[in-house]
Amino acid sequence: MQLHAKKRVEIIVEASCAPTILEMIEATGATGYTVLHEVSGKGHRGLRAESNLTDVFSNVQIIVIAAEAIAHEIVSRSQPLLQNYAGIVTMSNVDVVRDDHF
């Protein structure tokens, strides 16, 4: 089967900052994204898990698959937005089946 090379950008960010990041992603012209809620773990900002009362200590994971140019745009635009927030940004190579979807 014919596969097409794309970039997969993954951003783990605190929940309260997520709307800003998603707005930015749409502005870059990416065709879509996936959000996983209630992502927990430990890092620079200590344990980040609980979410029963406040979003302040909870994380979400945002996944975007896009053409290389857009993926780079998302990564570079994410940096100023994440200045004061917990955030992990990674980019990796993936192959997709439906080229025109991304």
Add this chain to the structure above:
Amino acid sequence: MFASDARSRLTPWFFVAIIAYRYSLHERTALMAELLQIAAGNLLSPIVMFFVLGVAAGYVRSDLTIPEPISKALSLYLMLAIGFKGGVALSASGITSMVVLALTVAIVLSLLMPVIAFSILRVVTSLDTKNAAAIAAHYGSVSIVTFVAATSFLDYRQVHYEGLLVAMLAVMETPAIITGLLLARRSADASSGEQEPIISAQVLRQVFLCGSVVLLAGSFIIGWTTGDKGMQLMAPLVKEPFQAVLAIFLLDMGLMVGRRLSDFGRVGIQLALFGLYMPLIGAAVGMAAAWAIGLSVGGITLVGVLAASASYIVVPAAMRLSLPQANPAIYVTLSLAVTFPFNLVIGIPLYHAVARLIGPA
């Protein structure tokens, strides 16, 4: 230094004077015994004991958890019930000049309290402006759960309170955020010339359309519109199970507090102490205001509780967006793990005891 010291000293002394005056009219020993009994009764109430169980279990890292959707549902239930009951109570008493006066007092308290908290923090701690302002905003706003626990304390003792208190609760939530942001901005302006709006559209939306605020205000309006007839219909849900649901919710709060106890290191002793005496200052100011406008003993108690409590739902979310440089581990730990337990265990019976001394017979 002297200015803000004097400010924080004056209010409690004003209070002591009133108490001393009223106190001399009472039989001292009998009253003291009764107050001690109330305090002990509060400690041994299921609500406080479930909270303590939660703190202990959370602290020793037990795997006891209340699933997130259930916890959310419990908190929605509490908002709905307290809003509805307040609305029904207000429909019985009607809109009077007292309502307008009380709401004005509530807004002024919420706007003013952060200024007091901020001045104290700047004097006694080495916190920077942003962190001090963020904490100050929390102390001007209110804790809905502390208020709910206080109404349950009063209901249990069959002490009446005005329905308009719930309206005061609703309006006190947000003004403090604006004061907090203004305090934070004072220093920011000096360094950078850029002018951003004090409060962004995103924050405004978050604050006013926050689920708990919408449900509380909405249930209040529904209760107010439907009155006693509505209460007949809703009573099986909003009255009977209320205490038990509150106990389960406080178990969950206890678990969160217990898990946060390890963050104490970041708070430090000076700040932890602030989390204990700031509610006393707040309560003194609030109760003086409630007494001045002529609220009942139950009303004075609850205004004391409102002014003493610190937010940990709406304000942290707003501060995280508006003042991202301030450390959430400090402000959430302080309001959730220091001030909330203090008010729940010691504050509520204490404020009630003072209210009985100064309030109308």
